[in-house]
Amino acid sequence: MPELPEVETTLRGISPALKGQRIKAMVVRNPSLRWPIPPEVQQAVGQTVLGLQRRAKYILIDLGKGGLLSHLGMSGSMRICHADDVPKKHDHFDIVLESGQCVRYHDPRRFGALLWWDPPAHGHPLLKGLGPEPLQADFSGEYLWKRSRGLKLAVKNYIMSGKIVVGVGNIYASEALYMSGIHPGRPAGRISQARYETLAQTIRDVLARAIERGGTTLRDFQNSSGEPGYFAQELLVYEREGLACFQCKAPIRRKVIGQRSSYYCPRCQR
DNA sequence: CCGGACTCCTGGGTGC
């Protein structure tokens, strides 16, 4: 489910409730996420939340002497509720605060994660080797172009690889490539620097706009208040197979690239 | 060092 805009939306939603609060309890109802929730997360109890940040699609909660690291996987969401609200099916853990509120993690498919990190956070194995953040200055068309020389990999897989740039998932990769006029299956090494400049810009644009709309809700994404995101109505190609391209009216195609559905216009994208 | 296939899991939709 969640790509960068949905994780950012979640982070912004839970931050006010968490910041400066002391953690009263860590309630784990089902530890069977992608990796078992380790006992070390209990170190959070009694600690005060100093801050939160996002790195790629990971949420980092800073508790001073380390902290929590969570990933939403394909179907995860976090919601602010009261600690005594009755948990629903797939509500796997709670971060209970002294305020009486709690952050409740919901994840039907259980591809998400809750782990503990010891300082420095960027030394965590999952965060090492990640590429630049697409909304920061070290991400550019020149960078994309330089790193792609000689690669035969499809450009869609290239921009979805966290080693190159983080946070671009299946929806926004399709959208940015459409906006750039680049065919998703084109070998990454056979795209000019000028076209990569366009692609870097469209990646930034689509992510920024999606954050403004609170993310994309296709099926079940919810923000920390239980509301959907509104970017789905602005999608230009994703899940529009057979419908007319907004630019040229040709039918949008779906093709599996790297085991994932890719949507593109066969006329506008080369 | 690639790059591609496989894997973890539940639920919703479709077609018979």
Added chain:
DNA sequence: TGCACCCAGGAGTCCG
């Protein structure tokens, strides 16, 4: 209704 099958927003791991 039931059932088989396909598909889904991620990404680490393994293998050639």
